[in-house]
Amino acid sequence: MDKITYDGIRNFIIENELTDSVAISLHPDSFDELVMDYLDINNNQIERPFEILGIEILQDSTGSVQKNKVNILNVV
Template sequence: MEKITLDAMRNFILDNELTDTVAISLHPDSFDSVVMDYLDTNGNQIERPFEILGIEILQDESGNVPVNKYNVLDAVK
């Protein structure tokens, strides 16, 4: 399975035409990897909540999301 990167996240969001009605949950290792890519790209600055292209990115704390897999959740607004 291919490692999830910042570019892969952007492509996934665009390819699936995701909107702000969803959020994406990632395994903690994948989340950390994406955050590190984001920090490198944005000069060690990160916004809270953490979003990519307007989609909130969350760290899975349930243990249900495998490494390098995306879990798309309905966002509650």
């Protein structure tokens, strides 16, 4: 992805047929951009945990996810 956006992540989830058995991890900058886009679309309201279409969106704390890349994590 060129830039992580709400519409881009939503389309990514749909196109890849992701289910709630996975979570998405994003670079901290990409995560912040997505949250700001989400807040704009949803009138400054956000749920915890942060989810889009039932998929939890996490901020990478390991330094392993590159900016504007999506890392899919299996959850148990």
